[in-house]
Amino acid sequence: MEKIIEQAFAVPFRYQVCFLEGIFDLTNPLLANFLDNGKKAKAFFVVDNGVSNAFPDLLKDIRDYADAYQDKFILSAEPLIVEGGEISKNDEATFKKIVDATSIFGIDRHSYIVGIGGGAVLDMVGFAAAISHRGIRHIRIPTTVLSQNDSGVGVKNGINAYGKKNYLGTFAPPFAVINDFNFLTTLDDRDWRSGISEAIKVALIKDIGFFEWLEKNATALANREMAPMQELIIKCAQMHMDHIAGKDPFETGSARPLDFGHWAAHKLEHLTQYQVRHGEAVAIGIALDSTYSYLKGMISKLDLMRIINLMKALGFGIYAHELSGKELLKGLEEFREHLGGELTITLLEYMGKGVEVHQMDSDLILQSIDQLKLFHQEKVVADS
């Protein structure tokens, strides 16, 4: 007897991504309403120390907020402060502390883990929430440009292991995401700028109109004006979310158009031991793949210069000496292995439209990085 039963179903996911100022204002019930499960929910807060240092009243604000809305939820324990930045994804002890806490404090599938911080901390907290009880409700409160417009609104989580980025993780949509723009006010300039690279990315592969908007607002953004930054974040988050909802949210295929510029970025981050921030590395990766697209005859010299000039206007570096030709080719090979043997790289078919290719010409890659170095030196000259 040989018999086959076909199993097929679709799992619906639904969550809200909110944008506001003053999440812990006692007059704003938004967070409390998310935490209200009708049974006095338990909530466990995990806070990035970068945020609690920049906002010394934050823990008190959380406690006051919990007091004010004690009919809706209770704090299951004091908020846990964790080291921010990529280091939080390398540190298994911190990860384990959060999983331990879910057991110790009885955080079940109808309770909440609330993460407040940058993308790395949220990735780590999200993974702990995803595997405890096969998934505890996770509310993300991203505090950086990058996490508010990109990673924080998506469906991935993870930690690093075996020296490999995001080696362990799952696809697990959050229960809700709340972007509070007030957290952006204390970011240092590098972090402010860093997240803009993902906006350049989606603009280049999906929306020339958004790219033109970025050109027009580059100076204001570089000057840290809040209004255009809010507009950028909402637009970029929307595009990121539309992409996820559109096709293959859990990435079962090989197509990863949102990885435009990322293969070289991953290598650079690793080479500099994450001293170069993710967004800074992505900017260089975009510059590289755009230059390659130009050398391949896919976009014009004028197009390429628009991209390079936008990056310069925003204050991005477009070259890093650590990213030698040799290291780049090695990074490409590692990326190929990471994808399971077949390479998929997004390039620019034209401005505002990405296209996937399955091989890269080594000579052109080397020419691209040389070209970037020249563009970079031009910048240095212009600055002096």
Add this chain to the structure above:
Amino acid sequence: MEKIIEQAFAVPFRYQVCFLEGIFDLTNPLLANFLDNGKKAKAFFVVDNGVSNAFPDLLKDIRDYADAYQDKFILSAEPLIVEGGEISKNDEATFKKIVDATSIFGIDRHSYIVGIGGGAVLDMVGFAAAISHRGIRHIRIPTTVLSQNDSGVGVKNGINAYGKKNYLGTFAPPFAVINDFNFLTTLDDRDWRSGISEAIKVALIKDIGFFEWLEKNATALANREMAPMQELIIKCAQMHMDHIAGKDPFETGSARPLDFGHWAAHKLEHLTQYQVRHGEAVAIGIALDSTYSYLKGMISKLDLMRIINLMKALGFGIYAHELSGKELLKGLEEFREHLGGELTITLLEYMGKGVEVHQMDSDLILQSIDQLKLFHQEKVVADS
């Protein structure tokens, strides 16, 4: 500015559950075809030592099969033998060994982890596969009645932690499931019988016709006839899969009808440190909740006796002295906590139809267990 973006999407899942004899017959390309990703896929096998002990040629069969189909896949390493049974879910070192192997042998998202074994081993292997690279393709080859008709065809995985069953885990559909009936021939009688309790369960809550079929085939099943067992497994697997596909596959709500009989079973397994097998505990749990349903006036005495008699005919125990009234009430409370404060228990509305209730009467629970003890003694008398 306060703005909310609604995110909504559905993630489609699709997999085949196959039933056959002789999965490693060199003439049967079924497994090799699943492993064929078009790029000479890497496959890493993890084998339950209960199975490799019962089938001493199994590892050689796997190697020969890989040799025969080397155009489709390669073994990334020697198969890893792991201790079978619930102990495999308590042992973090074994779990970690599998995750380590994915890194060491370069098992990526387009490679495969193949688990061969009972439900516990498959749960553990499935969890390792689910979190490595955010999900490596996982093929399950269940080798017990219980895993072939129930756990192995579903979407859950997990390991135990903090003394709690399945504390860590995810919902992750397999890439494919292959049920090879030949593995059942060497099961001891307890394991052969054990899996039948899940068939009684789905019959009682969903399909009176299937219950009647079980009554008719009880003697043949107890006598280890293979034909009715194959029929039982396919029917039960189909019902389990239909249930998962039907509504809320990842169990975001509180409804868990398939947990009929399971709240007391969990407690009994824990009390006996898993010396009582899951299926044996479930049989007692079903007997208990059926008796409770009778005492509540939901089913007739005649109905109850049909259930008890079917279990006896199959050789199930229906009472365990470890499950005292006191421990039962404690177990109920733990189950309530596990569900997040509100209790949901499935009882029998009538034969072939489950119904959820949100409270249980302690006195009636105590009466139920006393009644079961009497039924149990009747059995002993009848046997002597």
